[in-house]
Amino acid sequence: MDGRKMKDLLQERLQSNDRTFTFDSKKDVLRIENTTTGKGITIELPGIIAKWETIKEKAVDEVVYYVEEALNVMGEEHTLAGREKNIYPVIRSTSFPQEATEGNRFLFDDHTAETRIYYALDLGNTYRLIDEGLLAKESWDAEQIRQIARFNVRSLPTPVKSDTVAGNTFYFLNTNDGYDASRILNESWLKEMKGKMNGTMAIAIPHQDVIIIADVENDTGYDVLAQMAMSFFASGHVPITALSFLYEEEGLEPVFILGKNKKRSE
Template identity: 25%
Template sequence: MEDRPLLDDDEFGDVVEERLEQLGGIEELSRDGMEIRFRWHGRAVVSELEHFYNAYRRSPEQLESILQSLEAAVRSFAPDRGQELWDELEDRVYPMIKPASMLLEVAERNLPQLVYRPFLADLIVCYVIDEPESVAYINEEHLKTWGVLETTIYTKAVDNLRIKTLKPGMAQVMGEGNQMLFIYSTSDGYDAARILLTDVLSEWADLLPGNLVLGIPNRDFLIGFSDANPEILQRIAMQIAQDAYKLDYGLSDQLWTIKQGQILIYEYDWSSSERKN
């Protein structure tokens, strides 16, 4: 895999500007050196990019993860939802799968910590309030104001996602037998998070020979397939690994499976092309 040329600070700033412009709700954006200014949903924000650029220089291959962390920091400046009652917002709460590194970035920016729960393979489940053109991350200050627990947020977020997911036409199904594929690629921001819907995924598993294998290479893609054919398994696994690196909002090259209603890491012996599960 070819090394990408290292961005200088000005090029990095250009990438950040382009990314912010995609968020929606950004106005009056300008940059002076490593300081960026804009209005976010009507609120004036000044952000120093030096911390994020230094993180990029240390680990250039983590550019996408760093940009995601910057997005989370920006979203934390969204209009304060803490003043609204939980009952007014709960139907718009959804889960998102994110790299665990996002927590460190938020902490280093001295922002309220996100509400989250650990997932697997250096990933976390965090929670957002779905807005017309963006999302607002739920942080610990919200929980104090609302008087609810993280377990309540998780249960409601997953229930909301299930209702959204079970609408007709959300899943793509193609092929038959050991070549059957199940895909969520709706670009609604929650495709990878659909791995949390173990009841829905278990229904997929019942239609396949062998074990159900899952991949979430980035935020906007979930694929399910059979491990009955080792050649197909290896081919799709390699594609997942490539996509996790090159696609926006990259998450994981890991394979997953469902056992007795639990999400587990799928262990695969690449040297022998044989299943361990």
Template identity: 25%
Template sequence: MRNGDTPLMDADRFAAYIVRRLSLHDDVIEVRERRGDDLILRVRGNDVTVNLRRLYDAYVKNPDQLDAIMQTIVSAATHDIPARDRRDFASLRERIFPMLKPINLLVFVRERNLPMLVYRPFLADLMITYVVDEARSVAYINEQHLERWGVGEREIHELALRNLRRRTDEQAPYAMIGEGDQRLFIFNSNDGYDATRLLLTDILATWAQHVSGHLVIGIPNRDFLIALGDANPDILRSVAAQIQIDAVQRDYGLTDRLFTLVGGEVREYEMI
């Protein structure tokens, strides 16, 4: 059992669940057939085989990471960007963004001998990856892309943050709800980058000036960020409890850990 009430899926139900979830990506992924433990996909004109047994074993070992496992499948199937030279990089610059992901995604990448993703370790078993935004999906940037484009990780990181800041200003305004110690700040645009806006420390610093106590931030899943002050411990405990639930139950779960801003940098927050 998981979470006290929800039973583990058996292998067949797990496979059916994976197929249903992949249907959300039917613009780039076509499920062709299942052959025993292998799922045959058609991705951008190429056949891709996904071994369900290995994924099911990972799910049984850590059921709470089901959404991370799902995203790993999509990432692995669509990881490659067509071979582009330096001129093509210039055309992609405006579509490169950072994205927070569970760091255990790297295990799957290594096991499948895929090109290593470009990433930076972050906090709470998360990492910063970098993607090219492809309308209804993303393509992860790997080390081979940097070599081909002739750019470094630092340049990609700084470019991705600038693009995220610009996109946030243009398309993803935050909501401010409540007053005093009940004031909340929320990003919930569902553009895939709401949690990653934790990296926009200038926005967090502005929020910190308008809450009671220290700023506390939660990113339970990819499409949600919430921030509040810690002056009222009852309110903070209530929000923290909901973050724990959402990190497990919502799609694209990330972490139930809390964060704060110290000296202009994001740090993990410890409940007292």
């Protein structure tokens, strides 16, 4: 896979009568613009190619989703004032773009070595990721957004279904509201789930629409969780990470699971 092939693949997936595509072969970047608004997105291809070597089409799916999401809200005027209840955090992989259109940097925070926290204004069928341009236009403070988003995610319902495999219990949260993975930021809920554990509590957020919480009581539990996380990661619309986390007093700690052995991420 090279830049030109990736360009062709993305252009095929994103083709539309109201879009133009410009490819810079020297810099390996693809520019996609809406012909009506003149606004668009510039995509750096090397990082996508690197992911494609590992997860193939899922790497392209993630970029296509991001581009469609961004282009759909371009040209529309959005306001934060009076919509405080529609501001939520969203979890993304560290490979997710850091800038919005026109170079505006998204508001985001480090979460784990594998994930970041972005912030979104819910628009109903989609949402707009909040960037520094929107904050500046309305004179909002970034910390204000963080506090509102954290408060709102705690108000989301947390229904779980459970299954037992080889003496280990697995809890699944999957409401498909776009913020399932975001529930990992609901500390009070995590502590509540911790109280149900008989063994070690481990968590996976393979894509944005699921959380898996495992009550690991034997080594097989780690293996099963790893297999589940990889399967969900490969099939998710917006993949996040196939890595699992241990939930401990100091927070989330990434853990590599290899066969019956587990290794904490350095």
